[in-house]
Amino acid sequence: MTLAALIQRLKTGDWLTRRRAIAYGRILLGIELMVFLFLIAGTHGWIVPLDKPLTTDFASFYAAGSLADAGNPALAYSQPEHYAAEQQVTAPGIDYQFFYYPPVFMLICALLAHLPYLVAFIVFEVITLVFYLAIASKVLGEQDWSTLAPLLAFPAVFWTIGLGQNALLTAALFGAATLLVDVRPVWSGLLFGALCYKPHLGLLIPVGLAFGRRWTAFAAAAASALALCGLSAILFGWQSWQDFFSVATASHSTFEFGRINLAGVISPFGAARLVGMDVMAAYAVQTVSTLTMMVLVAWVWWRDCSLEVRAATLLAATLLAVPVVLLYDLMLAAMAALWLLRTARRSGFLPWEKTSIVLIFIVPLLTLGLGQSWHVPVAPLAAVLLLANALRRAQREVAAAPRGISVLSIPS
DSSP: OOHHHHHHHHHHOTTOOHHHHHHHHHHHHHHHHHHHHHHHHHHTTSSSOOSSOOOOTHHHHHHHHHHHHTTOGGGGGSHHHHHHHHHHHSOTTOOOOOOOOOHHHHHHHHHHTTSOHHHHHHHHHHHHHHHHHHHHHHHHTOOOGGGHHHHHHSHHHHHHHHHTOSHHHHHHHHHHHHHHTTTOHHHHHHHHHHGGGSGGGGTTHHHHHHHTTOHHHHHHHHHHHHHHHHHHHHHHOHHHHHHHHHHHHHTHHHHHTTSSOGGGBOSHHHHHHHTTOOHHHHHHHHHHHHHHHHHHHHHHHHTTOOHHHHHHHHHHHHHHHOSOOBGGGGHHHHHHHHHHHHHHHHHOOOTTHHHHHHHHHHHHHHHHHHHHHHOOOOTHHHHHHHHHHHHHHHHHHHHHSOTTSOGGGSOO
16 A cells, blocks of 8 residues: 555545444453453552552542541541541552542542442442443444443543543533533533532533523533532531632642653643643643633634534533643543544544544553653643544534524534
């Protein structure tokens, strides 16, 4: 095959049929499962002895829940007491896992802490995985079991489960809320509001809803968030909120100076720090990116583009709009890719679109290796590619719409 022929095939994406996509997904899933089991064995000292016990982010959640159940929720924001609780439920000498979540998230943590630690871990990850898969299938419009392999093969799925994180829940809530925004705006708003347990990832939601004139969803989202915050204040006390704000305002140093591996911080801020920029310069890069994302989301939603384009834009832009976005948050990229696949099935793939979606699977696999060894920030590329495809589709829809007419009124 000549170079020109190869480029043409990559441009059209005709080489990647549905059958091949499912087959490649199964192969990747099989490889990831073997690596995952190997890592589990390694972290438990079953391959070589460990110098000290290892743990996951879930220890932080469970410890916060156990403190809340014991009547001391505010201690989740006190490092000595929270660290003691983490060691009590796992093992002495583990690395400390910070708890930077608002008391809203303790509503879930307190429920999980009624179960034994390992059982709680498994229950949380299984339930959120099933929730994610159900919403992902709805977004994609596929009920075929064969599509589960590619969905499960996305690398961030294993990072989320392995770390005991909540990114599957976050992606599922985003996906469900966008699915319902035009047809069930109240339910959509309630789901958007539930994301207040991870408030920084909700930065662009009010921008999209306001400029999209989805006022019912906007009001429901605000009411949902306020209700959940109020419930957590009633159950855990105002002191827990005061302590959360104190900890949150000081949390920036954790991400600025390497307490969190910079190769795993996948935002523009993280990319700037990884290539050697100082903190202030990195924040300047992030500020430009944040403002740009706000403008782009506002434009796409204001022009009333199709649901698929609006949803993909919101999800992809979110990954570029906030400074603290970590590897497992790439689950939002997976959901954005599903929205693009949904519209491509209806109207056809754009040039390079299919190949760029394949890269969304490859980029996460390269993130830590290239980031740690070569200081190359490849992770933001996933969000950039998704956003570029969403904007190309938005431009086409706007160009095809007669002046003064919503693009939604044009037959697909």
